Amino acid sequence: MADDRPGEFELIRRYFAPLAQDPGSLGLTDDAAVLTPSDGCDLVLTKDVLAANVHFFVDDAPEAIAAKALRVNLSDLAAKGARPRGYLLGLALPADWTVAWLERFCRGLSADQCVYDIQLLGGDTIRSGNGLQVSVTAIGEVDKGKAVRRSGAGAGDLVFVTGTIGDAAAGLQARLDPDFCRAHDLTEEEETRILDRYLLPRPRTGIASCLVAHASAAMDISDGLFADAAHLASASGMDVTLDLAAVPISGALQHLKVKAPDVFGLCLNGGDDYEILAAVPSGQAEAFVRDTADCGTKVTQIGTVAEGDGRVRLVDAAQAFGLEPDGGFRHF
Amino acid sequence: MADDRPGEFELIRRYFAPLAQDPGSLGLTDDAAVLTPSDGCDLVLTKDVLAANVHFFVDDAPEAIAAKALRVNLSDLAAKGARPRGYLLGLALPADWTVAWLERFCRGLSADQCVYDIQLLGGDTIRSGNGLQVSVTAIGEVDKGKAVRRSGAGAGDLVFVTGTIGDAAAGLQARLDPDFCRAHDLTEEEETRILDRYLLPRPRTGIASCLVAHASAAMDISDGLFADAAHLASASGMDVTLDLAAVPISGALQHLKVKAPDVFGLCLNGGDDYEILAAVPSGQAEAFVRDTADCGTKVTQIGTVAEGDGRVRLVDAAQAFGLEPDGGFRHF
Structure with a gap:
């Protein structure tokens, strides 16, 4: 030929x-x-x-x-x-x-x-x-000197996340299993949304300057919320406590949370979110929320930073979703 | 498992x-x-x-x-x-x-x-x-502003090349055909040399400062001597004339040139040389040769640059080795 x-x-x-x-x-x-x-x-x-x-x-x-x-x-x-x-x-x-x-x-x-x-x-x-x-x-x-690292989180900082978490991982499940959405009673609109979130990450380039101005540490969430929080905690030598009930989720994930808690738990830590996880000193938090909102990005406080040995702790509802507190996510 | x-x-x-x-x-x-x-x-x-x-x-x-x-x-x-x-x-x-x-x-x-x-x-x-x-x-x-590009060659410049040309391509042939060296009467030492030249490029990092100081245009030879000379000629909008008899070759290639002119011709333009092809204004040539020698690198003049439309011309012995003057190497 x-x-x-x-x-x-x-x-x-x-x-x-x-x-x-x-x-x-x-x-x-x-x-x-x-x-x-x-x-x-x-x-x-x-x-x-x-x-x-x-x-x-x-x-x-x-x-x-x-x-x-x-x-x-x-x-x-x-x-x-x-x-x-x-x-x-x-x-x-x-x-x-x-x-x-x-x-x-x-x-x-x-x-x-x-x-x-x-x-x-x-x-x-x-x-x-x-x-x-x-x-x-x-x-x-x-x-010069202003790059935001994973290692800068300090005791008393608040932990924020952009957007919603878990949609991309749910989208991957929907992609792998054509019955996924029907089996879990997701609407067509929800299906479209999660498929799209898996297919096309939305990098948060719009808030880069807000991170430089206010964050003590930041990283994007690609491996999974808890795994990546563990990376930030480990790099900073601080403990990070996450409040699962505070983690922002979409309607689709809300739906899964009710219908299939185990699947919900997997998706919440499934990765591919490409949202930003940031530690922000408490005195900067109000300005961080305001400035990111001005850039069109919603951020949600989901945890806190405290002295410790670089672990992640989960509060609220963790067991209900079959989630391990932190053992599985300490790679270092 | x-x-x-x-x-x-x-x-x-x-x-x-x-x-x-x-x-x-x-x-x-x-x-x-x-x-x-x-x-x-x-x-x-x-x-x-x-x-x-x-x-x-x-x-x-x-x-x-x-x-x-x-x-x-x-x-x-x-x-x-x-x-x-x-x-x-x-x-x-x-x-x-x-x-x-x-x-x-x-x-x-x-x-x-x-x-x-x-x-x-x-x-x-x-x-x-x-x-x-x-x-x-x-x-x-x-x-700042001193990077040596392919496009700077000017009429009257001399064309230099570092080291020797064709060894790596011969080494590839020896690698592909275990009988290659025996068939062409190469010595064991010559075989070792060409195999090594194919396996391990020697980037000419040592003469980077000499190129900045003296060269009007430069590139490394990876696609083949004539093909890459054509790239330099085309980028500079000048004609490059190469004197094949002047191209520096190792003992192994000298051997091939005598025993198997067709194979020699293929190797000479076979690529993977990772030598430097440089155009140097004639007034700088003496200093270029001296400074590169001080850095332990031998350079050889193999051609000239003249006004033209971005072609490569070969003089001497081209036909004897089955080489096309330049037609095959004008990709643009």
Whole structure:
């Protein structure tokens, strides 16, 4: 069979160069990108690799795969308080890739570049022979010394979370089991919502500056609420107490909580939320809530920080949902 | 079968954190790395993805796979005149990865970190279910505005190349065909040399400052001498004329040139050299040769730059080796 798909250089010229309008990308015609850092800024660098059948389904819309690969990285930048500056893309295409698929993938990148004001700076395309893999390195900037780390939480801080928790994990269950929503009496609207939350993370780039201004520690929630709270607690050398009853949940999760408490418990700690978990000194809490609201993001206090040895404690209702207090989530 | 291999967090703690001594890595315990750029510097960013059975053999020594993944990126930095600053590592491990393999892979990284004075800043490890893939994003620094691009070659410049050309491509042939060296009467020493040149690139980091000081354009040779010369010619909008008789070759290639001119021709443009191709204004040439020699690197003039439309022309002996003048290498 004749292979009339474009080679690497034609791929770059036709599909990737139009995504690379930042002068630092050198139009993707050079060995590397050259970036002039803004005066007085630190660079924040993050890299996530996504693989077919691990992080997404091969039959997901190509636009959505592109968006997810970019957004999980932008979520890391946001959690550090950084403004996105650009990204490099490593794309390992399976043997049976098609031009139509790649066009849609690049349309997904292009749309998100507009949404998040970010440009492609460079990268590499290979034909792997294996399944699709997408590797993104995202570069952000933050005022020098102001990056928000996981390790800064202090005794007396309040713990906040953005948005709602558990929808993406429920969406994954719905994706894996076509009967999931019917079995648990979820409405069509709820089904649509949770499927979408799994497919398309919404990185909280809008509140990056609020985190820099007010948070003592922050991270995004990708591994699961309790697991990630344990990471923050461990990095800060503080105990974090979470009030499960306070964790903000959507109507769909509220529904699950009533109909299937065990499933609810799993989803609440299922990960892929890409919401921000932040510790905020109590004196800053009011301003944090106000400033994030001004940015259109609702935050909810779900816990507190106290002296301790880096553990997470759960209060209220934990046992009812089959949740372990913290044992399973201390990886270090 | 019980799987007693460590999980992601234990992997990071045990194997990768010891490679991350730069404070910017935050000990690999955070969402992202935070890098303070040196005053007055631009950042140079490059990303290459290497896949098993495409860019290396699965039974290559793990140390060599690690070194190759790092070095092909350091070669790009060197070609831009940049000093390596750090790197991010994306590692997709196949289902059957072993602790022993990973320990050796990390020893390879560790050794090269010493050689090239570079630290691991962050990254991501996934289990892909597919073959091994290694994605490296390398970050370098160069004085602001001084990065050496492909596009700066001017009429009258001389074209130089470092080291010798064609060994790695011959080494690949020897790797693919156990009879290759015997068939072409290569000595054991020559066989060892070409196999090693394929396995382990030697990025020319030592002459980065010489390129900044003297070169008008530069790139590393990875796709093949003529193909890459065509990239430089095209980016600069100049014609490049290469004198084949002047291209520096090792004893092994000299041997092939006599015994098997067709094979020699293929190897000469086979790529994976990771030598530097540089255009140098004629007034700077003497200083360029002297300064690179002071850095322990031999450079050889192999051509010239003239007004033109971005083509490569070959003089001397081209037809004898079955080489096309330039038609096949104009990708743009």
